[in-house]
Amino acid sequence: MIVAVFVLAAGLGWIVMLAKSFGKNGFTVIGAVAILVFFVGALMLLFALSGLGDRLSNGARGCTENDHGTGVSLRTSRITLPLLFLFGGGAMYGIAAWLDRHAGVGSDLLPASKNNSSGATFALIAAIVAAVLFILFSVGYLAATVELYPDGVRRVIRFPVLRRVKEQFVAWDEIATIVPTKVKGSAQTGGYPVIALELTAPREPVQHKLWDTPDRVSLPTYLMVCEPNTLLAILRFLLTDPDQRTLLARPDASSWFTPPPRSTRIRLSEQVSGQN
Template sequence: MILLLSAALASVAVGSLLAWSSWHLGLGGALFPASRDNSSGANFMGIIGVVALLITVGLLAFRSPSDLQLTPSGVTRHVRRHRGFKVTDVNNFAAWTDITAITPETQVVSSGPSDIHNQLIRVTFRGADASQTDATVEQDFLIQAHLLVAEPNTLYSLMKHMQEHPEDRNLLAREDAAGLLTPPPLRDRFRAAREAKKAEKAKRRSNA
């Protein structure tokens, strides 16, 4: 997503700066409509080009692309953080047998009149304590599911299923394992939502 946005901004920057430079080289008649003062339009295009170029550089210099792997042994997350000329690799691994919770979360980002809801998945697991030998502590890492190719709800359902059903984890090693991330038909999702709602109502009545 960031690379596509950067490519789009870069093309805007190149086009705008090309128009600005062409005008100052005396070639602006072919790029700008007839006007009493095309210099203001050329300068405006130059400003747009510079701004787009700066945003593109900022996006490429400060980004954190990540990838996720689900294997029969566990969940692996790799993040490559770009901070200017410094690149840091962060690797997280949680074995299925060590995972204690897989929890969906939502990150709300305010954007003018409306809010953007980014879907996240938190993986909590028992990991080795670096300060003590042969000791484990609760650890976790956050998966930015909204930035991945897979549909977030389908990814969460698959991870939850593999946590609770060890007998199915070998399916992740098959060549067609990517098909496990195919979202179910809309009709099935509506049916599942209705059944979940009925189960919730029944639970409330039993607790009343």
């Protein structure tokens, strides 16, 4: 929280300083807007990484689908969106600073380099890098949703920029077992945690090459707001108790996915350890 207040204060202070130069040209105005976008992204990223947003919401809500009826929808976290704000704001600011420097004697956007062009050159290079990252993250930006219904599990992957939607539905009787595992990631990450729905029969073609295989459809828990152990326990419960699946249509079903407070989980784990 202290870091968030500091970031907000720094952003507002910078904007107030630039406001004094609004009358000179439009590049300063663009720079001020870019700073605002950048610091909004920084605050969103701090909010997401701190887990505060996840504590305020478990990412679960009721949903209704024409073919499957009423169930529970689980959304993914929104880490990519703050990054788009950061890269977009940084690119805007760098380009505006470079143009402002070449439009006159100096640039109010580069107070430390008013008398030389090195700062403007660096700002342009940084802007190009930020713009490339913005484009890459925009094209690759996806929003995944996992929906649980009395008749099965539906995974929806949306690519907003590409305007593409991929849907995968697995009926409960098509699931042989449910296991936590990891899909291959980079050498630095060591893999991404997922919940694998092992299928009773192979399914082709594979929809998502990172998450799926012909024998399984995976739920990307590393992207989801819902606590993964809670989701795993509920999925296993519903797989082994068919009569209880209709409970997913209840209005309060989304509350199942809210784990107990951290203090309660620690206390319960200590009790289990003491018993062992």
